[in-house]
Amino acid sequence: AIPHKERLATLPLFFSERGVTSFMIGIALEGGAERSSFTAGVIDALMARDFYAAAASGTSAGAGCVLNYRSRQQGVSLEMMIMERHSRYFGIRHMAHTGRFLNLDHMAQEYASRIDWAVYQQFAMQTDFVATCCEDGEPAYLTDDGSRHRLFTAIKASCALPIICEPVELDGKHYIDGSIADPIPFLHLLEQGCDKVIVVLTGSVHARPTDYTRLRPLLRQLYAKKYPMLYHAVLHRIARYEEQVQALEQAQREQRALVLRPQVKSIPLFTQNEDKIRAYYQHGCELVDQRWTEITAFLESRTLIQ
Template sequence: MGRECSTAEYIYQKAGGPEEALPFDWDAFQSSPADMRIVAFDAVSGEEVVWSKKDTPQIEDLMVRVRASSTMPALMPPVHLDGHVYVDGAMGEDGGIALSQAQRERFEKFVIVLTQESGYKKVPQRFPAVYRSIFRRYPALGEALLTRWARYNETRERIFALEEEGKAHVFAPDRMPVDNSTRNLSRLAAAHRAGLSQARRELPAIREFVGISEE
């Protein structure tokens, strides 16, 4: 009998496979001239890793990295890959919005999609000793989690400064009625509809920003 997979492994790694619930269009991905970046956090070294298309010759290589990049500490089991232990890239330098990586690659204009309202700010964790105890096997991860709020807030300030300079179009939800623990399907569906409606409203402005004319 094959090994049973966790919920996180199924959602982020298995569900996109051929003949699964949400099959990923691997042929279109391979044939596209566009590159991509996936960022994860090494729980042992405390360093970011950045993967690109060349690191994903097979769909399995892509999906395991997608899962690693999405693995929330404590809520999901870490991903073991090539001798490393990986969790969510949000633990890295920008707190979950990979602006610095894009700037290092010499991008100058950005379309940035946020998951929280424009006025949102993270706050420090209330019980740091508890987090250090939970992640005592991975102290670098524990410290990264405790300091993430500051990096995240600072990155958002940089993003809105870029928007003021005309160098970014920031898509921030008018309202975010769910969080990462919401399991009520009606609420999730309503949030999806609201986001889709807002995206349709803002699409002409995004097209204008990036220089794509209406067809």
Template sequence: MIKQIRIILERVPTLTKSSWWQGRLSGLGLATVFSLLAGCAAVPSGPAAPVVPPPAEAARKPVRIGLALGGGAARGFAHVGVIAVLEEAGLKPQLVVGTSAGSLVAALYASGKTSAQLQQTALNMEEVAITDWMLPIFGRGMFRGDALARYVNDLVANRLMENMAIPLGIVATDLNSGQAVLFQRGDTGTAVRASSAVPAVFVPVKINGREYVDGGLVSPVPVRFARQMGADIVVAVDISSPPEANPAGDTLQILLQTFAIMGKSINQYELKDADVVVRPSLAGLKSADFSARQRAIDSGRAAMLAALPQLKARLEAAGGQVQRLLP
């Protein structure tokens, strides 16, 4: 550029006294040259810098709602009312995990059944369809549990756990190690049977060479397993009853009362990790009372309606995108 300037200046004619017009022209020439030089200096020497658009707002991460359904025998009908309220609110859990009675409702819900279908199934359920007496009855349990497994598989159209509409988890207790085990693959009815195998009531269930009994012994409300399956927000449904609210009666009631005592301290520990805890009011409703199923459903509805503002607040605080049911 400097060399170019020198050449152009050398070509500009010098102003003399004999030529006023030449001076004027020379002055115009100089002015033109400097104007051109100024223009050249304003032009960038390299390519133009690309225009960077403002960053777009990052897409919100989907929030996964997990439903943890606890055990409680006939009190498990309350889970149906809880699901009905979530459905009416347009909220769809992305996964469900259940223990004992909760495993049965979890399996049916994961298969794609609506709350209306769940309620119809609950009200039409006959105890004889899920009980098969052992003879003699003084063996390892009063019921084999095969009838329960068949009942579940019929309702889910024999779909395996891994083929459900939403991820399904079922919790049982390893009888030998005492550890809680999460089933997510395989025969759905067998998993529900294992999770519901109350010791001395149902015969332990053998799966891959190991025996399993009721999951409520070690995980009455499977909150930790909902987290393990990937839930960001866990809605835990606790249908257990305080031991003091259930005076012991017959042999079965004494056994269930024993589980209630054992589960009380475990529940207090596990429920701390839940975002929302739903506790249906089931006082006086015995675990073996299948005649009060409508009352249990209504109690589940009322409890979930009361907890709905808390759930919505937790979802808002999470700041993510919530999957909703289509109207």
């Protein structure tokens, strides 16, 4: 379980080149497969400015960026996405050789070989990885509890795509991709005690999440009997996403949330075009630089509209 406000209150409010604010700051990272190269750019640009939030929550590919952020290693998330292009654990060519579109075990091993575990453990940032519980269809905010094995199991759970990945077991329960139950985990951070949240979205304003209803017969076969609540959650993910977008718009009006999202056309979710991935990453870096004055003003403002 995620610690509540009493625990969060003991953590740093946020660090940056400008100092420390009087607000508890969180950062919420949407998933989006290769579109999360934009998030990787945002995170690297924030780290370049020595900006670290008190709490970070990531869904699916966003979970990998949270891992990257807390370990304070610029470039790791981009490196992972570029590596995917070479089909070591992801894609059609990988499926042709292994029968699996995404090899979660290999993905976790690649992250484990790159992450500075000592820095990750020592850094006082509350982090969690959003997954969807198969048994009840609700979001689960998984933490590492100081265990390296548990950390990478949580990452696998958050990234386990519906249909093409087997559910990941942890503590006797089973999990798949967090984007089904909580694609934009900013409300979770506000509920845990953050006063303000930077929200990183991976698609342009016209982008829409994957609609699984067109795969209803396959979903019924896979989940309806064994995981009926998950089956319902997958079929209703678009409605849940739209509800979150409305809540996010309200949080922006209340000056509790600031959204960073691509201002260019979204790249395909599963593109293996390295130039597109790098360009999307660079756009994330540049957007932080362009909006840095706005970002710091948002973080330093004491105004919260009730």
